[in-house]
Amino acid sequence: MSSIPTPTTPTAHDAGEHEINEINEDELLQLDLNPDLDDVEDVIMEEDNEGSVPPTLKRTFIDNEKQNPEFDDLEDFKPVLDIRSPFESHVDLPQLSRTQENGPNSNARRLSLSQQSKFVSYIDERLLQIQRKFVQSRGLNKEQGYESLSQVLLDFKKLIDLIWYSVDGVSNTDAILQLNLDDTALYQKYQGSESTDFGQSYYLIRISDDLLDYLDKFPLTEQDEFDDDNETNGRFDNGFSSNIGQSMKPETFNADSPRTHGSLRKLFKLLSILDFIFARLIDGKVPGNFRISGTEIVRLIGIAERTRILLPKLMEKNDIHGYHYEISRVYQETLERGT
Template sequence: MSRPTDSPTTPPHPAANQETRLPDHSLPQSAAADLDLNPELYDDDDDGDDKMAKDDAGGGNNDDEYFEDFEDVKIDLQSYSIPFDTAYEILKLDFDRKSPNNASELQQSKFVNYVDGELLQIQRKFIKNIANMDNIEIYSIFQLAQDLNQVIDLIWYSIDKRSKLFGQDHYLIKIVHDLEDYVSHYDLHHLIEINSPTLLSKENNIKFLKLFTFLQSLDVRLSFLIDGYTLEGTTKVEKISSTELVRLLSITSRLRMMIISKIDPIRLKLNKVASETSNPSNRQAQDLLNLFEVEIGRLFEGILDRSSI
């Protein structure tokens, strides 16, 4: 991953089949909420390391835990995500209220090392999943999205209007690039149950809700960095470079088509049911078709709308 010369260095990424050793010191799992980017947080004597350890096989990421907060949610949606302009304004208001992090160069380097470790952990889980000889999915696309979302939240937390970017934009672009490879190995059509009156179970509905919300969050944050923000007290605008924007647009276009190709079998199933006038589920199928059409239209619309910038 290329970086500006004044950015902290990042450890080299190993080959896909190479065993890796993750950093000995991690941030807490609640880092996205509690990260202060201060010296105390990175103190090597911090006695909170034990509770930070993650199960290498993906502990804490099972679907029961993933959806436990949504048990009482009534699913009756016209879309999974919200309109882009609304999401963008919410993000901008939140960004303007952020407290400064004032991270030192050492803290930035440790932050970079931590994020690299988290992305490697995700890569290892993904590789174990596709290498599983029993053809049993042990790391779903929804678990992958959850893990990536935690990293993205952490990266975003480190950006504020008083600080220059020190590689966060490169990480977000890297995640989009990695997603292209990750998504290609997953199928989604089995989540539609033709013989079920509801076609899409409550649990699977929530899975799609989380997935499309995650994709929109990535789109909105990168769109914000394409537009840029003015460093407080200066006239300098921090933003994604024109070179990186060209690269991002290319990656995003491919990823969007990849995601659509994964949704197409779902649309075919739903179209079949919707066309059967005697099928009691035909109205439900049409509603779901409309829902997926809305989400396809919103896939990375912010980034792609900025192709002329």
């Protein structure tokens, strides 16, 4: 049976005898090598003047906000709010720092069993009252319920202050934002101290979880709500010491008045406080170097991620723009330690 003849491989000398058609520069420039590139206005084709032949082509993207409105401005990622400003404008942070100038209280004592029982009963009752006021504000009895998100945040802040006082002996959680969480001396300060834990972390995690249920039930406001409630919204809560009238109405507010951020600023401030608290509980930078359990950390991670997803939706719903930096910092310390 005859085999099929195999063609011989041409030598280099034979290949040189064939002519290869070349494409001139005009035809080369007319080739559409990227047909999927539709947005040609955003690309500038420039010649490289370094003397190379033929000239090479490079693309320079136009970073122009008018031509590219989908691009975020660099200014959007700079801090707008000062989270280290006081939660309430009547709080004197310098005086608070002086009263706690020695930093964290390593001599905090654990409550006795009877005190723990009273503490748990009080916290449960306060959480139940917050829930009742929220339900009343939904239509049952609006006069006895919450009128704004700021009032809800203020009640939660008071509870967090009390709980943290039972842990670290610090009466106002505004002070913990002044600490450096990465300072190893903070952990060493508590070595050899008595643990004050008797389950307070449960209530702190519960508050952070319950908070999510209230956020989308009230308008999120940039500016202060101008009402007659001097304890909550009548004061300017903008992080600056101000003696401006406590009952200033919108018609008396002018461009020279300090900028305020209403429930939005209070929300970011409260989330920052919770973030710092959870970070310290994960690191063991509390009396007795107590650390929360792995189960609690897993629950915290879920709450943190849900919060970071919910906030942009709330801001879009309330037509609030910007605050990219503040949103990126929500529960950042907790997530870095827990994941």
